[in-house]
Amino acid sequence: MSIHQEIKKITTHVLQEMKRQKQKIAMLTAYDYSMAKIIDNTGIDVILVGDSASNVMAGFDSTLPITLDQMIYHAASVVRGVNRALVVVDLPFGTYQSNSKLALSSAIRIMKETGASAVKLEGGDEIKDSIKRILTAGIPVMGHLGLTPQSIHKFGTYVVRAREEEEAAKLISDAHILEEMGCFAIVLEKVPASLATQVANEVKIPIIGIGAGNVDGQVLVLHDMLGITQEFSPRFLRRYADLDNIINDAVVSYISDVKSGDFPDEKEQY
Numbered sequence: 470m471s472i473h474q475e476i477k478k479i480t481t482h483v484l485q486e487m488k489r490q491k492q493k494i495a496m497l498t499a500y501d502y503s504m505a506k507i508i509d510n511t512g513i514d515v516i517l518v519g520d521s522a523s524n525v526m527a528g529f530d531s532t533l534p535i536t537l538d539q540m541i542y543h544a545a546s547v548v549r550g551v552n553r554a555l556v557v558v559d560l561p562f563g564t565y566q567s568n569s570k571l572a573l574s575s576a577i578r579i580m581k582e583t584g585a586s587a588v589k590l591e592g593g594d595e596i597k598d599s600i601k602r603i604l605t606a607g608i609p610v611m612g613h614l615g616l617t618p619q620s621i622h623k624f625g626t627y628v629v630r631a632r633e634e635e636e637a638a639k640l641i642s643d644a645h646i647l648e649e650m651g652c653f654a655i656v657l658e659k660v661p662a663s664l665a666t667q668v669a670n671e672v673k674i675p676i677i678g679i680g681a682g683n684v685d686g687q688v689l690v691l692h693d694m695l696g697i698t699q700e701f702s703p704r705f706l707r708r709y710a711d712l713d714n715i716i717n718d719a720v721v722s723y724i725s726d727v728k729s730g731d732f733p734d735e736k737e738q739y
């Protein structure tokens with residue numbers, strides 16, 4: 470039996486042991502109680518309360534607008550639905566970049582008010598004071614390198630990052646910095662697979678990829694892999710369901726039954 474199957478509660482140490490034993494880590498996002506409960510029951514290892522909530526829950530075109538209070542609302546809802554998975558919460562844009570004191574107080578609010586087990590921050594060397602301070606307070610930190618959506622206005626586009634040597638070298642160096650500081654894992658988003666594999670081979674902590682090839686684990690946005698969002702179709706996305714059509718068909722049938730008087734029938738009333 471694999472360590473993943475034996476374990477009743479996933480911790481950051483379990484993830485590191487999974488990497489050591491070459492067992493892949495499966496991570497998905499969730500933003501609410503009901504979805505979190507369903508996916509926790511499947512045996513998923515990590516649930517990320519991503520700031521992608523800004524896109525898929527709130528309808529914004531970037532992750533920048535979501536606030537700390539809104540992330541806390543989503544995360545507390547998710548935690549109430551989860552027994553086994555490790556719950557990680559994104560620190561939203563503007564709550565950790567300006568100074569390490571603010572970063573710590575944002576992370577403490579997340580831990581105290583949601584019951585989650587860890588936070589995720591985007592960036593490497595440039596935010597190391599914030600990461601260090603959060604880690605010193607005993608809060609586990611997941612890093613996020615490569616395409617970091619909170620910096621979309623700096624990048625200007627969501628294309629693959631670190632194709633050039635200079636950016637690839639900085640990414641490798643940042644991954645080592647995050648590991649040395651004590652981050653328990655790193656998300657690597659939309660970078661060449663060969664670079665991601667090199668990073669995964671060089672560091673002992675798990676590298677969780679999204680559009681980064683076959684590394685120590687994978688993460689996808691739940692609404693994308695379930696086919697709820699139809700407009701987003703990057704090459705790395707595998708859709709496992711077509712919920713957009715399933716929901717559409719169910720609602721169309723419901724409308725038809727209501728309009729025809731077929732619903733409710735005699736057994737569906739008191």
Ligand code: KIV
Nearest residue numbers: 498519520521656688
């Ligand atoms: O916010 C998010 O969903 C993320 C994943 C894409 C890794 O950060």
